């Protein structure tokens with residue numbers, strides 16, 4: 280079976296160039312390549328975006344106002360008019376036996392040459408009836424000769440460009456489907472083991488491909504989609520399971536010894552008791568480190584749940600075993616902060632720490648690098664500066680990366696490659712929805728710290744319009760008088776640090792002249808020099824500055840337990856995950872804390888998002904809600920962080936199939952040949968992203 284499978288996915292027909300089809304010359308091939316279609320296989324995997332039911336063609340007099348309908352008619356007259364404002368309007372009159380309708384386009388003069396009197400067309404679009412005139416604006420048109428004469432008329436609508444009209448794409452796919460039907464057996468293009476197909480009651484790949492494009496009826500279409508979604512998720516999960524196994528069996532990592540004196544000293548010196556979740560996570564980490572398989576563990580902890588102390592103990596463990604540890608943070612501010620926290624926890628026990636960021640002088644940097652190399656430094660904290668080529672370690676035992684999705688997988692891999700299969704701990708404070716975590720990080724072991732340290736009260740969150748802005752700032756000033764500190768976050772301006780900084784400056788000037796007059800305030804934004812930023816953060820941390828007016832530079836990780844008020848201006852511009860991160864900057868100590876979301880936006884979805892914030896304090900619940908509200912592409916704000924663009928599956932709505940496919944993949948014993956095929960298919964599907972996801 281496996282040998283056969285290996286042949287299929289490189290079946291001759293599927294790998295044939297698209298020019299093999301009738302009607303595809305060099306020019307059309309270029310246009311199709313812009314859609315990512317170079318081969319017949321890729322054409323067949325260009326799945327419809329949606330479908331239209333055109334099973335019943337109506338006559339013109341039967342068309343209903345406001346409905347999306349289809350009808351067959353002949354062109355009788357083509358006319359170009361000019362509107363008073365200079366628009367070109369193309370009007371084409373069409374006729375069937377019952378009546379006349381008018382098709383209209385604006386500023387698309389080429390339409391007048393495309394359709395000539397006498398041509399028979401299948402026209403689909405939204406019907407507008409004004410008095411006795413029936414009009415369709417920007418209709419979807421197929422020449423009647425291209426009209427697919429299948430038994431059903433569920434018409435696929437494809438993602439496409441202006442260059443490749445729907446009807447052409449549809450007729451090419453039909454041609455490819457006919458070739459597939461006539462010249463390929465189901466076994467020749469099957470990608471799933473027969474046992475899986477039978478057990479999960481799936482269509483064959485051949486049946487699914489035919490029906491996803493031209494289904495005989497709705498029921499078959501649903502089955503076709505289920506099969507292809509299952510296939511995609513199953514193969515992805517097989518790939519992830521394979522990676523995990525490979526890590527387990529093929530690699531020899533560092534086997535740390537059970538805890539000794541140093542780890543005990545660090546643990547016993549903590550000024551607090553670890554929470555149950557922290558203890559559980561720590562046990563999991565220690566077990567991984569004591570195993571010869573290199574650790575690949577993701578720690579997901581809600582904001583303020585106390586991840587840094589866990590990292591500190593793990594670092595102490597590697598040092599105790601004679602190795603070095605490295606911790607990489609996404610920003611200089613965070614690297615500084617982690618350095619100070621780790622120094623407090625580790626330096627009293629003779630662990631030598633250093634920091635490496637972009638701003639060290641050449642001399643200091645050279646010296647620090649020398650001590651990494653000769654092993655005199657035990658633990659280093661840094662930014663991207665850590666992955667530069669000239670950074671070398673004597674014996675790196677543990678790599679911790681904070682805020683996982685800010686780094687590409689490749690960057691992380693570069694740090695890991697500075698040791699000989701070191702243990703790897705990834706920490707993130709953005710809870711990842713479960714379904715997404717299974718797809719993106721399915722090969723990592725996951726620990727979750729959901730519980731917050733005792734005594735923390737939920738942050739009271741309010742959503743307010745700007746009419747109440749004065750009251751909000753008066754409240755903040757009162758809190759400052761009571762000894763607390765305040766953050767004000769300025770509206771997010773995507774793509775422009777400069778405008779964002781300008782808006783922060785404006786708000787800073789306004790507040791320091793009004794509500795915060797005579798209160799020590801400071802401004803913090805991404806355009807400032809690292810030294811300036813650091814000096815301000817230090818002054819805020821030690822309480823010299825009472826109000827910090829900032830852009831999102833403070834979003835992750837900043838820890839000032841005395842701060843109790845977070846005011847977010849233009850809160851509607853932020854996603855839930857980001858608002859939660861910002862809110863997490865307060866409520867980190869023993870004082871009651873508040874988060875106030877200012878916004879005048881009345882958009883329904885925005886109001887819903889802000890309302891969820893006022894009701895939910897748990898980051899994991901928020902993450903799931905955010906995913907539902909905005910979809911997977913939006914979740915991280917950007918698409919570049921390892922989330923594969925799935926071809927057909929939707930991880931929000933296909934959760935059931937995902938869980939079924941995952942369980943099937945975990946229970947399938949894959950032969951090496953089958954895994955080869957899986958590997959090859961995944962590479963074909965995900966291209967560039969493949970190495971991002973799988974080359975760990």
Ligand SMILES: Nc1ncnc2c1ncn2[C@@H]1O[C@H](COP(=O)(O)OP(=O)(O)OP(=O)(O)O)[C@@H](O)[C@H]1O
Pocket residue numbers: 551552553554557580581582583584585586587588707708732733835836837838840863867
């Ligand atoms: N078990 C505990 N009991 C009491 N305080 C704790 C406990 N664990 C951590 N803390 C304190 O809680 C604060 C937050 O910890 P830390 O900065 O490690 O959180 P975090 O999970 O990294 O948060 P974020 O993701 O928001 O940066 C720190 O002041 C830390 O000293």
